[in-house]
Amino acid sequence: MSSTHDNNRTAVKRVRLNRDDRLRQLLDVAWRLAREEGTDALTLPRLATEAGVTKPVIYDHFGTRNGLLTALYQDFDARQTAVIDAALESCEATLEGTGRVIASSYVECILAQGNEIPGVLAGLAGSPELEAVKRDYQQAFIEKCRKALGPFTGSKRILPPGFWAMLGAADALSHAAATGEITVEEAKAELYEIIVAMVGRSRQPN
Structure with missing residues (x-):
């Protein structure tokens, strides 16, 4: 037996x-x-x-170990992208609906990974592998936001500095929420206001 x-x-x-x-x-x-x-x-x-x-x-x-950490970051990005894509497809087609989905999805994706992603980023700090992968993801995310927010922008459109500022704020707010410096709802609300303000500037007359 x-x-x-x-x-x-x-x-x-x-x-x-x-x-x-x-x-x-x-x-x-x-x-x-x-x-x-x-x-x-x-x-x-x-x-x-x-x-x-x-x-x-x-x-x-x-x-290599950097190869492993890079693969983990890519895996995180793929899941984050899938969550945001699904949320955008089903959200209300208004600036408020789109802005809240972008803000909520981004913060929730960071929180869902807990402290693992900061650790992965720390392990890859200064590595060319991380810089290449991270830049590809950032540019893809900015393009996704540009397309989603396009119907609500004015004649000036949203310039690249605005998107980069939004992305930096999204990362900072998400990590502050993850460490308990602010609440999750505060992070989402502030990021939403940043998105709306960014769109609002594109509507202002020259």
């Missing part, structure tokens, strides 16, 4: 995942480690142990 049970366990362990499923598994384990022990625990050997795979599998997927 014991021998049969052990053989069954071995068979389960030998089930192979395709590359995408394996990556999803590794990212999920990495997020758990970051949440429970902090990003300092995110070494490739430790991830291999926790995920029950060999080290070559980990190195094949991420290459």
